[in-house]
Amino acid sequence: MANLHAVSQRTLRDPDPSRPSRLERPARAAARARHRIAPIAIVAVLAVALGGCNFAWPTFGLDHGYDVQGQETAKLWSGMFMTGLFVAAIVWGLIFWCVLRYRRRKGDDSIPRQFQEHYALEITYTIIPLVIVIIIFVFTVLTENEVDSVSHPAEVTVNVTGYQWGWIFQYENAGGVTVQTAAGGAPHGRPSSYDAGVYPQLVIPEGATTKIILKSDDVIHDFYVHAFNFDRFAQPGVTNVFEFTPNETGVYPAQCSEYCGLYHSEMLFSVAVVTQTQYHQWLTYQEHHLNQPPTHFALTQQ
Numbered sequence: 643m644a645n646l647h648a649v650s651q652r653t654l655r656d657p658d659p660s661r662p663s664r665l666e667r668p669a670r671a672a673a674r675a676r677h678r679i680a681p682i683a684i685v686a687v688l689a690v691a692l693g694g695c696n697f698a699w700p701t702f703g704l705d706h707g708y709d710v711q712g713q714e715t716a717k718l719w720s721g722m723f724m725t726g727l728f729v730a731a732i733v734w735g736l737i738f739w740c741v742l743r744y745r746r747r748k749g750d751d752s753i754p755r756q757f758q759e760h761y762a763l764e765i766t767y768t769i770i771p772l773v774i775v776i777i778i779f780v781f782t783v784l785t786e787n788e789v790d791s792v793s794h795p796a797e798v799t800v801n802v803t804g805y806q807w808g809w810i811f812q813y814e815n816a817g818g819v820t821v822q823t824a825a826g827g828a829p830h831g832r833p834s835s836y837d838a839g840v841y842p843q844l845v846i847p848e849g850a851t852t853k854i855i856l857k858s859d860d861v862i863h864d865f866y867v868h869a870f871n872f873d874r875f876a877q878p879g880v881t882n883v884f885e886f887t888p889n890e891t892g893v894y895p896a897q898c899s900e901y902c903g904l905y906h907s908e909m910l911f912s913v914a915v916v917t918q919t920q921y922h923q924w925l926t927y928q929e930h931h932l933n934q935p936p937t938h939f940a941l942t943q944q
């Protein structure tokens with residue numbers, strides 16, 4: 643300690659005339675830091691831009707959602723991700739600023755000023771995260787209520803049953819229209835693709851609410867539609883009810899996303915969101931051709 647003190651005293655008493663004064667040093671250091679930070683910032687911006695990020699509506703890996711409920715989920719995810727990035731930018735910024743600004747300089751072995759117990763600072767960095775968590779919690783509850791709400795008037799109701807290893811979509815008040823995984827069970831050994839003849843397709847109208855009443859015949863399955871940012875368990879002894887209000891036409895791949903046995907990977911299906919006219923035409927056709935394989939719409943999303 644005595645040695646360090648001596649060095650510190652010497653540094654103060656005998657300044658080297660060739661070195662910048664203590665007053666000049668911070669300004670020079672800041673200028674050097676600016677020169678270093680500029681290329682890093684350019685690389686970061688280019689990485690995001692060339693990475694294909696959607697600046698208009700960044701969803702950070704999630705689908706933007708093809709139904710009202712899925713879009714609410716995407717908004718929540720996006721908001722939380724951006725909040726995380728904002729906090730990370732402040733934390734990383736402060737870390738790098740401290741590392742650069744207060745790094746040990748050549749020939750300067752003095753001990754920096756030491757601080758302890760800054761109450762105002764401690765209260766600030768306790769309250770700010772608390773406020774952020776409360777805001778995220780409120781938005782999560784609001785979004786969850788919206789996504790789980792089954793109070794909209796449902797134009798279409800489909801009873802969905804998951805079983806080892808397939809799906810049955812039975813349309814209510816539709817003259818017995820039922821779409822299901824091809825007879826003979828899972829297409830063992832066949833290539834896994836959304837083959838129209840094998841995997842069932844849930845056809846629902848755009849701009850209308852479809853209510854799904856989900857059950858399982860045996861073990862736990864999971865009804866997952868990536869395009870809707872939504873999944874829900876098909877659980878034995880439990881009936882799960884939820885709704886989709888799609889607002890964009892398209893045919894989207896979907897699957898069971900809970901490992902449920904040997905041929906779980908064959909529990910594929912697709913969701914076709916079609917116009918109201920197409921939907922009614924499709925339903926009428928199915929009603930009159932109950933014994934024929936249902937007509938399929940080709941996938942528009944892989």
Ligand SMILES: [Cu+2]
Pocket residue numbers: 863864898899900901902903906907909
């Ligand atoms: Cu499964």
